[in-house]
Amino acid sequence: xxPANPSYRxxxxxxxxxxxxxxxxxxxxxxxxxxxxxxxxxxxxxxxxLPVDSGEWLTEQAQSRDSLQExxxxxxxxxxxxxxxxxxxxxxxxENVRLRELLNSSAELDANVLVxxxxxxxxxxxxxxLVINKGTGDQVVRGQxxxxxxxxxxxxxxxxxxxxxxxxxxxxxxxxxVQVNRNGVRAVLAGSGQTGLKLLYVPDTADIEExxxxxxxxxxxxxxxxxxxxxxxxxxxxxxxAFADITAQPTARLDRASxxxxxxxxxxxxxxxxxxxxxxxx
Amino acid sequence: xVNDRPAGTGVxxxxxxxxxxxxxIPMPDSLDWVRxxxxxxxxxxxVLEVPGRIxxxxxxxxxxxxxxxxxxxxxxxxxxxxxGAFVMLAAYKRMRVFTLxxxxxxxxxxxxxxxxxxxxxxxxxxxxxxPPYTILYASLSSAVLWRPVCALLRWVQLRFLVR
Numbered sequence: 001x002x003p004a005n006p007s008y009r010x011x012x013x014x015x016x017x018x019x020x021x022x023x024x025x026x027x028x029x030x031x032x033x034x035x036x037x038x039x040x041x042x043x044x045x046x047x048x049x050l051p052v053d054s055g056e057w058l059t060e061q062a063q064s065r066d067s068l069q070e071x072x073x074x075x076x077x078x079x080x081x082x083x084x085x086x087x088x089x090x091x092x093x094x095e096n097v098r099l100r101e102l103l104n105s106s107a108e109l110d111a112n113v114l115v116x117x118x119x120x121x122x123x124x125x126x127x128x129x130l131v132i133n134k135g136t137g138d139q140v141v142r143g144q145x146x147x148x149x150x151x152x153x154x155x156x157x158x159x160x161x162x163x164x165x166x167x168x169x170x171x172x173x174x175x176x177x178v179q180v181n182r183n184g185v186r187a188v189l190a191g192s193g194q195t196g197l198k199l200l201y202v203p204d205t206a207d208i209e210e211x212x213x214x215x216x217x218x219x220x221x222x223x224x225x226x227x228x229x230x231x232x233x234x235x236x237x238x239x240x241x242a243f244a245d246i247t248a249q250p251t252a253r254l255d256r257a258s259x260x261x262x263x264x265x266x267x268x269x270x271x272x273x274x275x276x277x278x279x280x281x282x
Numbered sequence: 283x284v285n286d287r288p289a290g291t292g293v294x295x296x297x298x299x300x301x302x303x304x305x306x307i308p309m310p311d312s313l314d315w316v317r318x319x320x321x322x323x324x325x326x327x328x329v330l331e332v333p334g335r336i337x338x339x340x341x342x343x344x345x346x347x348x349x350x351x352x353x354x355x356x357x358x359x360x361x362x363x364x365x366g367a368f369v370m371l372a373a374y375k376r377m378r379v380f381t382l383x384x385x386x387x388x389x390x391x392x393x394x395x396x397x398x399x400x401x402x403x404x405x406x407x408x409x410x411x412x413p414p415y416t417i418l419y420a421s422l423s424s425a426v427l428w429r430p431v432c433a434l435l436r437w438v439q440l441r442f443l444v445r
Contacts, residue, residue, distance in 0.1 A: 006337055006338050006368055006371045006372075007368075009337060009338040009339050009368075010338045010364060010365070010368045012339070013338050013339060013341070013342040013360070013361070013364035014361060014364065014365075016342065016357070016360070017342065017345075017357035017360045017361035017364065018357065018361070019357075020346075020356045020357035020360065021355050021356065021357040021358065021361075021403065023356070024355050024356040024357065025355060025407055030356050033356065034350055034356060037346065037347065037350040038350060040347065040350075041302075041347065041350045041351040044299065044302050044303050044306060044351060045306060045351075047303055048303055048306045048307045048308065049308075052308070120306055120308070121308060122352060122353065123305060123306055123309070123314055123317055123352060124314075124352060124354075125311070125314050125315060125411075125412060125416070126404065126409060126410045126411045126412055127353075127409055127411075129353055131306075131353075157353075158353055160350075165353040172409075172411045173408055173409055193411040
């Protein structure tokens, strides 16, 4: 009845675990194992999301004809407004391409977009990650940018076969390059681990004001250029400190979004991602 | 016992998968702090009941599954669960004669130690934000829930004849 000798097995398990940790952190070789196990873990995430899904389905079924018609009218109005904006965008885009050709710089192509649903949130308060219902089967790749309708949400850090793990921009280990939309001042935007973001190493004299929109720069080749990321909420100048203390709030609704967009920038091919880079953000 | 052949591996796996579901089921942010280590509780129960079969390597693979499920470094929970299973294998005879309070205390210490080990790994890859004493909340809730989990699994064990 009693086990033969658990000490040897413990030794085997410890050695295996340590090898795996090193491989996972330093090399991409552990990815196949993670990928294979992903087939077994994804159903759990889908199952955990089932009550939410069926709840949404029920509300949809129980809605009255009137409210559906009202929603339909509202969406049609919204579509009309958006189409009108897109018309102007087409002209601007063509103009932009012409100007870029004059400058001899590469043209920005339309990004491929994939819609995904959030099916899980990381239970660990130390880490801010989401699980989405698209994986490598839907051409999701590691390092892909994730957005909602209002702005940038984060990036894919682990693409499983049926679901993927998304690191939020507010995670404490995440940082990215942004610029102020108004004047192009560049800075590093880091997550705080809470709901806010911090602008790092900004000189006290930099021209950044409250309410400024921060957009992605595309430097680091992880995020596509020009997507809104955050809005500056608070600037504190401390006498004696070399840098200003600037906080920002993400424009994306990180805590409320249920559907997200995955974009693949087609301007430049993504550099191969190693484990270390991905966990460090950009 | 007339028939001592091992049986019910499937049942054990199903209970572990249900625990995995409880690990990721959405909860309010404030309750995430006290989310018990469901998979560890279920694993410990089976180690105590069928120590001949469920041991260190089971702990390792269950932990590995946990790693992929929540997206931590591969081996972080694998290592911790393997060690937890080892400790329980060494103490399963004593655990059977312990009173309820003593059992809960052991579970509290075990969950705390195992979580601390996982925390150390997570710390070394730079993915921790809150101080390590925060794992005490989960250890406490795990200890409190040990008895109900035990009763439920006992019923499962008798109903499906797991040996």
